[in-house]
Amino acid sequence: MAATTIAGRCLAPAEGRTPKRAGAQRESLDMSEVMIEALDLSKRYDDSLALDKVSMEVRRGEVLGFLGPNGAGKSTTMKILTCFTAPTEGTAKVNGCDIFDDSLGVRKSIGYLPESTALYHDMLVLEYLQFVAEMRGLNGAEQRKQVKKVVEETGLEGVFAKGIQTLSKGYKQRVGLAQALLHEPPILILDEPMSGLDPNQAVEIRDLIKEIGRERTVILSTHNLAEVQVACDRVLIISKGRIVADDTPAGLSERAGKRRYLVTVQKSNGLSETSGCAALEKISGVQRVRSLAAEAEDELSFELLPTTDEDLRAPVFKAAVDNGYTLLDLHREGQNLEQVFRDLTTTESPDPEAHDAAAE
């Protein structure tokens, strides 16, 4: 006993030191270094709240996908992180620089592709890249080297002597990306980099982003779920200015992979929504039951979420018979990503559980 107490005493100060040590480790192990740290970002436009206390951390080597419906606040967040606009409340640090105190420092360490892929249409691709390089402080041999490199990376060899206004949407997107990559920024912020591209181009750009994301931090926004699954290490789902989910694509799929059972029974005496819910909840393996809007007046519908992958159809049938319910319909369905996305983004509340409770 005495030995354990001593051990316990010895451990205590050591434990106290652990966070510091972890911090020191983080510096040497740069893959876990926090590159972007946002704290309670809020943005108010006139009377509408575009962002509501958004906080997040993004580490080096992470490809983070921003997912959300239009107007959810994805672009606003990106504009704040790139110092184009300032938050009404809250602040953020990008690569250790504060967006208010050292906006130039922030902007030096980011490459940004805005939503509209806006380019100077009166310039040649090469001229444009040279201009951006000059603005980024790249001159002479270094400029030539970097321009050549990004032209190769983004596959612009065939068009670099052409006028930007003659390019197709896909090529314009690539020029925008090339522009963002020129100074080899540790952080890339891409607002809908794959929108408007044909599937082949989208795959190319996506692979390029993945490649870039190995050593650098990438934030990209999209409303395409499939893209997020392939390209991102982590997904933030934003809805109405709030983060409603922060998960890996695998985690989201898991959520999506969950089966649910839909049960419809005939309304009868002694069977109400609440008693039905209670009866169905007793079945072992059922995590949660909620009643759904029934299709007909003399019917009651319930949704059952299981705790395990076990098939619950037989127990549900048995429970219905035992309680004397007339079972009209029973089927099992998988929840897909679209459904998860819809669930998360059509609710007022950031917590999906709370939403379910409210729906009851």
Next chain:
Amino acid sequence: MDRTLTIAKREFRGYFNSPAAYIVVCLFLLLLGFFFWSPFFLANRASVRGMFDLMSVLLLPTAPAMTMGLLSEEKRTGTIEVLLTMPVRDSEVILGKFLGALSLLSVLLLLTVAYPLSVSTLGTIDWGPILTGYLALLLQGSAMLAIGVLASSWTDNQLIAFFVAGMMCFALWIVSRFLPFIPQQAAGIIEWISFDYHFRNLVRGVIDTRNVFYFLSVIGLALAMAFRSLESRRWS
């Protein structure tokens, strides 16, 4: 400062990437040539005095035409987002745009030197007032360009920027002609804020620091306001 010049260079080259600059410059020179030479031989005097007054009028539509797209076009197309997320200060952007327009104005003024040169072959002319005349044009033109940059920072519509800048410049230019209708006490101030009053002094061949200072103040004030207007996007 490097970035200011990079922006100025891009703007200057941009002018010649589209026909707009050629049209503006050619129109200016054509109108100047027509209105300067047609009464020239009637007067039968080797003088270019009238040319400067003429140019100061012609600048009224020309300067706003040069500046109308500088910021408004960037806002409309969204390129301003790329520009302002590069490591460049808002003040450098404003100054770069202004210098880009100023270099086009300088080219335009340089082209008009052909007129005094041709007049000098017809008789002896006094080069002193011509030099101060060009200084006056450069200063007044710069003030107009600065006002143009300001108007361009207010809107994302080139045409609106053109008319707003044109009206502001016109107001500052014409206000001295209304002096007889203005009460005595205010007349001094009104005269002092008009372009024309300071312009005339310089064209006469007198370099008075007060006149130079006036134009520099207008430039400074307009550019500072444009800077604030550009900066205000962050807080809106």
